Amino acid sequence: MTVETAAGDTPPEPELVQLLTPEGQRVPSEHYDPLIADITGDDVRSMYRDLVLGRRVDSEAVALQRQGELGLWASLLGQEAAQVGSARALRPQDHVFPTYREHAVALCRGVDPVKLLALFRGVDQGSWDAVETHFHLYTIVIGAQTLHATGYAMGIQRDGAIGTGDPDRDAAVIAYFGDGATSQGDVNEAFIWASVTNAPVVFFCQNNQWAISEPLERQTRVPLYRRAAGFGFPGVRVDGNDVLACLAVTREALQRARDGEGPTLVEAFTYRMGAHTTTDDPTRYRLNAELEHWKLKDPIERVKAFMVRGDLADQAFFDGVEEEADELAVHLRAACRALPDPTPTSIFDHVYVEPTPDLVAQRESMTAHLDSFEEEAAR
Amino acid sequence: MTVETAAGDTPPEPELVQLLTPEGQRVPSEHYDPLIADITGDDVRSMYRDLVLGRRVDSEAVALQRQGELGLWASLLGQEAAQVGSARALRPQDHVFPTYREHAVALCRGVDPVKLLALFRGVDQGSWDAVETHFHLYTIVIGAQTLHATGYAMGIQRDGAIGTGDPDRDAAVIAYFGDGATSQGDVNEAFIWASVTNAPVVFFCQNNQWAISEPLERQTRVPLYRRAAGFGFPGVRVDGNDVLACLAVTREALQRARDGEGPTLVEAFTYRMGAHTTTDDPTRYRLNAELEHWKLKDPIERVKAFMVRGDLADQAFFDGVEEEADELAVHLRAACRALPDPTPTSIFDHVYVEPTPDLVAQRESMTAHLDSFEEEAAR
Amino acid sequence: MTDQPTGVQKLNIIKAINAGLRRSMENDAKVLVMGEDVGKLGGVFRVTDGLQKDFGEDRVIDTPLAESGIIGTAVGLALRGYRPVCEIQFDGFVFPGYDQIVSQVAKMHFRSGGRLRLPIVIRIPYGGSIGAVEHHSESPEATFAHIPGLKVVTCSNPLDAYWMIQQAIRLDDPVVFFEPKRRYYEKAEVDLDGEPDLPLESARVALPGTDATVAAYGPMVKTCLDAAAAAADDGRSLEVIDLRSLSPLDLRAVYDSVRRTGRLVMVHEAHRTLGVGAEVAARVTEQCFYSLEAPVQRVTGYDTPYPPARVEEEYLPDLDRVLDAVDRTFAY
Amino acid sequence: MTDQPTGVQKLNIIKAINAGLRRSMENDAKVLVMGEDVGKLGGVFRVTDGLQKDFGEDRVIDTPLAESGIIGTAVGLALRGYRPVCEIQFDGFVFPGYDQIVSQVAKMHFRSGGRLRLPIVIRIPYGGSIGAVEHHSESPEATFAHIPGLKVVTCSNPLDAYWMIQQAIRLDDPVVFFEPKRRYYEKAEVDLDGEPDLPLESARVALPGTDATVAAYGPMVKTCLDAAAAAADDGRSLEVIDLRSLSPLDLRAVYDSVRRTGRLVMVHEAHRTLGVGAEVAARVTEQCFYSLEAPVQRVTGYDTPYPPARVEEEYLPDLDRVLDAVDRTFAY
Numbered sequence A, B: 001m002t003v004e005t006a007a008g009d010t011p012p013e014p015e016l017v018q019l020l021t022p023e024g025q026r027v028p029s030e031h032y033d034p035l036i037a038d039i040t041g042d043d044v045r046s047m048y049r050d051l052v053l054g055r056r057v058d059s060e061a062v063a064l065q066r067q068g069e070l071g072l073w074a075s076l077l078g079q080e081a082a083q084v085g086s087a088r089a090l091r092p093q094d095h096v097f098p099t100y101r102e103h104a105v106a107l108c109r110g111v112d113p114v115k116l117l118a119l120f121r122g123v124d125q126g127s128w129d130a131v132e133t134h135f136h137l138y139t140i141v142i143g144a145q146t147l148h149a150t151g152y153a154m155g156i157q158r159d160g161a162i163g164t165g166d167p168d169r170d171a172a173v174i175a176y177f178g179d180g181a182t183s184q185g186d187v188n189e190a191f192i193w194a195s196v197t198n199a200p201v202v203f204f205c206q207n208n209q210w211a212i213s214e215p216l217e218r219q220t221r222v223p224l225y226r227r228a229a230g231f232g233f234p235g236v237r238v239d240g241n242d243v244l245a246c247l248a249v250t251r252e253a254l255q256r257a258r259d260g261e262g263p264t265l266v267e268a269f270t271y272r273m274g275a276h277t278t279t280d281d282p283t284r285y286r287l288n289a290e291l292e293h294w295k296l297k298d299p300i301e302r303v304k305a306f307m308v309r310g311d312l313a314d315q316a317f318f319d320g321v322e323e324e325a326d327e328l329a330v331h332l333r334a335a336c337r338a339l340p341d342p343t344p345t346s347i348f349d350h351v352y353v354e355p356t357p358d359l360v361a362q363r364e365s366m367t368a369h370l371d372s373f374e375e376e377a378a379r
Numbered sequence C, D: 001m002t003d004q005p006t007g008v009q010k011l012n013i014i015k016a017i018n019a020g021l022r023r024s025m026e027n028d029a030k031v032l033v034m035g036e037d038v039g040k041l042g043g044v045f046r047v048t049d050g051l052q053k054d055f056g057e058d059r060v061i062d063t064p065l066a067e068s069g070i071i072g073t074a075v076g077l078a079l080r081g082y083r084p085v086c087e088i089q090f091d092g093f094v095f096p097g098y099d100q101i102v103s104q105v106a107k108m109h110f111r112s113g114g115r116l117r118l119p120i121v122i123r124i125p126y127g128g129s130i131g132a133v134e135h136h137s138e139s140p141e142a143t144f145a146h147i148p149g150l151k152v153v154t155c156s157n158p159l160d161a162y163w164m165i166q167q168a169i170r171l172d173d174p175v176v177f178f179e180p181k182r183r184y185y186e187k188a189e190v191d192l193d194g195e196p197d198l199p200l201e202s203a204r205v206a207l208p209g210t211d212a213t214v215a216a217y218g219p220m221v222k223t224c225l226d227a228a229a230a231a232a233d234d235g236r237s238l239e240v241i242d243l244r245s246l247s248p249l250d251l252r253a254v255y256d257s258v259r260r261t262g263r264l265v266m267v268h269e270a271h272r273t274l275g276v277g278a279e280v281a282a283r284v285t286e287q288c289f290y291s292l293e294a295p296v297q298r299v300t301g302y303d304t305p306y307p308p309a310r311v312e313e314e315y316l317p318d319l320d321r322v323l324d325a326v327d328r329t330f331a332y
């Protein structure tokens, strides 16, 4: 009988890859330990710092939105480890295609967080330099960026920048997306393209178990990482609240890509601790108990516990990071408020590389209209 | 280690479900034999007849296209068993959502083949009664119909017409599509919808190994039936040139659907013996040897051999079917040539249920324009 | 039976559409609501608030996150005899479903020689001025109004919202139903038990006037009424027409008006080039050639992508730009 | 180096575009061709014939069967510095890729504040009169010309085809390139080594004339030239303008002409409502209000889905309908 096993009678779920328990205990793994053998105490401290700063950017942005300084904010609360762990697995030559929630990845890639605030303030639509930071623009249309990432990876292939063995040359791409996004045609087409072309791309799905109000079971009835096998490439599920495990798993996947072995789907199993965005009210659709349960798995607390347990840091260190976060917050508040509004006529810039006669005329008519107010005011 | 097996190191392929060898030998199967235990000699003969008539409709249509009577034809040559086997698994209350190539399915559902010719002649866009025949319109936009089929199946669920155990009530839907179609977002979205809603739909993929000039490996690097597992429902690969195996496998899948057990993906492994359509020239992209190889697996020859071997039919029977096919061909030729062209103003009908004032005006202007010629001619 | 609101109530557009949906679902068990977050959450704007609680998960369906899937499965449901009302969460997210809408939904009735009908309503909250990020403020109505087989309508106030959604659901043609999200919270009295005083596909004179005609739809109707009030203060009487139906486009009232005023200003948020205003200008010039004192003036969003929120008010037509255009028509 | 054709050759549009693609690929190693069946088969119309053989599978990519994937991966390739030329097999199959085109391709340059460029060309064989089945004869250009950030052009003859495809590929903006498939096999002499005599975004006076102006593009240019020949026999001199660029729309030549003739007939295959003719009529009326002796007459496909092939000639504008419209302008 060749009927494949259905959802009901699947083999037992493989373990979630976990290298740090929620209590901060290091779980040994024959397979993954070598992948992070080089990680020093300094590295752990620096990751901890990224986690804390990432969270602080987020909480500060939420506060700024409440104060009317931002139009909207999509909080990453709870997803810091998935983002920092995967981002720290990147090499400088790798490229990132994010959604709208990858603030901690941006931070790790050297994107000025003020630029993230600018976008959500409504000042621009992404003013960081994607070419320099290798961190591409936020994509709001669900799933669209997974195809861009795959195409970019096809470009890397054409440039001969995979499989050479040169660690500074071989490059890979990582595409971020959510659990909800897995239902979009685009994401599945990206899987097909990547598989068929063997493109060097890692599909990094942050399964935070909610797509606004819709729980995971509205998108799938089997674990998402399994989707990959059906398309002919590996899928792996990792504890998304475990920064070390996310680092190890993503490193392996990126290296496969750089080595010319093709795509991998990483499902980072995590939880959206906050609202979908600042306009959302999750109490309408989910139970507080769920949130409380996940609080116990906090991605930052477990690293802290691990560090304390292993004497990797003392209170002075933690205080130092906290202080740095405070300073960052002060800076963000000030910088956000100081962001200048765009000039009205700037909307005519960059529609095309060269302005068209129509747009020149439309710009002139706007200018004349605006000037007429000034004239009136001057009278 | 939880990394799933990649394309390279998969477990050995499960056997293709086959109940009839190319030589017409019956292959026993513990699992599938009970599913066709009721099939009598009459049934086999009647299936043979469907296969032959299906092929004759096809070859006649190709000839009519050559003679300029049709604008185009998409030949089913080689896929008769996949179509007849699956169609014969349907109950009257089941519904079919075809592509543009399911001529033999249409025949089995009682659609007048002249209506198929009418479509390809350019007389209309599908004049059969989808409500009465349960055979929906041909869909040319690749993959679009898989979502319609899934939605239709969701309607059946809402009507309480699954899982009642009443064999005349419980209904299912079958969606036909090709190997190329599996790359479309729509088809993958249909898989997701069907899985999440547990809709009573069978996805019947005729993998004829070509999408126009593109071979299977441009669409996937693993067998297509495996796609299903990643979406959480069973996938099965059947010898698409074996009418009995197609019947058995589709019966099982449809029954699962009717019983409320959800979707199945059936990959009927077959071969497009002809050109993609009458405008295509396959010698530009594929080797004749491949064709010759597949000729040995002809779906009709093996049933004939099986029947002869098992004394299920004598020469008179075969001659009778041939004669019937000849008559059908004569009828088709005459009926096709006799198809009246649509009247020009008929294009304004059925844009909306009630004509809009704009369309009434446009129709009047067309009429006036056409009348002006008659006036001129009359002068 | 659910708690059907009744009597005369002061409702905003959200509540009015909610009441219209509720009434449609009460009256016809075949009416379904489907889309992202339409269930427990009641939609991101709460338009479907409470419907799942009252009508169950089979009739108010939280769908997977995929617009082509929403429309494509709605086609199947409609073929089975259901009347799906699909919610697209925001204007900019309709495009993944565009293929199903233009190649399948729009054509099924025609292709089948009239045998098949697709009574599907596709609700799309649209337009700007809500301070949103990208893809949340667009006005894509022209890309639908160009497609034969679709009807395209839009409401501008709670009363129309209440009736038009019910009329759209009752229609056997597919309807793209645009909702002016910047006006969602504006209130008016709605007699829930009355009868609609206009067919779905009719324009409405929102304000009679004598000096110039202003045509608009959806979110811009209020802007034009405000402009008319300001013009009245200056002694100029504007007639404001709410088009309501963009396909078919009902311009009888506009022709009547232009024949009297000789001047037309057409206002919409969508891009100027090939926006609905282009068609209105072309038709009005055809029909009222000798009446026009000035060419039709279009006041529209500019031909740029929808800009960041902090500059959207300059992008969007407003009272001043409407009045400027009226002035321009008098300069001829 | 491949066999680059050279000198003056008699080519049809297919061969002209093929030569233009070939030259672009020779000149710039970043130029890629991608789409369904573009490789060994050379495309269903053979426009890419021989390119894969000469430039290899890395530069001429047979893609999986998914239009959103074609456009979406082209975006990524362009961000990496490539210049993808995507083939959409037929007009009616562009819509699954519409979301990527309008929400991603059209906006990336703007969103990035000008930092990112997407030099992507999307080739679409379009239009009817080829006796095809559904979805193979559509004219969806208006749904692209409405979208800021896209350029939309179309050629009507082999010479333009040869140069315009090269100009489109050289441009750093995304271009939707419509090819008139019913004219694919019409031949003309093309000097492969010359220089284009017009910028990509300029209209062209195809035939000078004095009595009335006829504007068209793509497949309808020849129809209008035929109409002009017939009109000349009747002693009426028509000026025919080939618009070539639909976005930006270059109407300078049309304004000039209308100011002389006072009469304009606008012809296209696309549906009438919100077809490009609507915008042309609106703008010409704005710009030439006092010159127009008659309202702009539109000769277009009707507002019905594209009909079955056996009746398509009645659906499509033809010489007689163009001349009728010219007559109508003289009736004012």
Ligand SMILES: Cc1ncc(C[n+]2csc(CCOP(=O)(O)OP(=O)(O)O)c2C)c(N)n1
Pocket: A101, A140, A141, A142, A177, A178, A179, A180, A181, A182, A208, A210, A211, A212, A272, A276, C036, C065, C067, C089, C093, C096
């Ligand atoms: C094509 C499209 N449809 C709808 C939306 C509206 N929307 C924004 S976020 C979201 C949910 C996304 O869920 P998921 O992919 O799980 O990502 P998460 O927000 O949880 O990070 C939806 C429906 C959108 N942005 N794009």
Ligand SMILES: Cc1ncc(C[n+]2csc(CCOP(=O)(O)OP(=O)(O)O)c2C)c(N)n1
Pocket: B101, B140, B141, B142, B177, B178, B179, B180, B181, B182, B208, B210, B211, B212, B272, B276, D036, D065, D067, D089, D093, D096
């Ligand atoms: C959306 C879309 N894109 C492109 C086409 C053109 N086209 C028609 S058939 C075909 C190949 C289909 O291959 P497959 O799905 O394997 O079905 P088969 O023709 O082999 O039966 C293509 C590309 C189309 N019909 N629809």
Ligand SMILES: [Mg+2]
Pocket: A178, A179, A180, A206, A207, A208, A209, A210, A211, A212
């Ligand atoms: Mg999520």
Ligand SMILES: [Mg+2]
Pocket: B178, B179, B180, B206, B207, B208, B209, B210, B211, B212
């Ligand atoms: Mg195939």
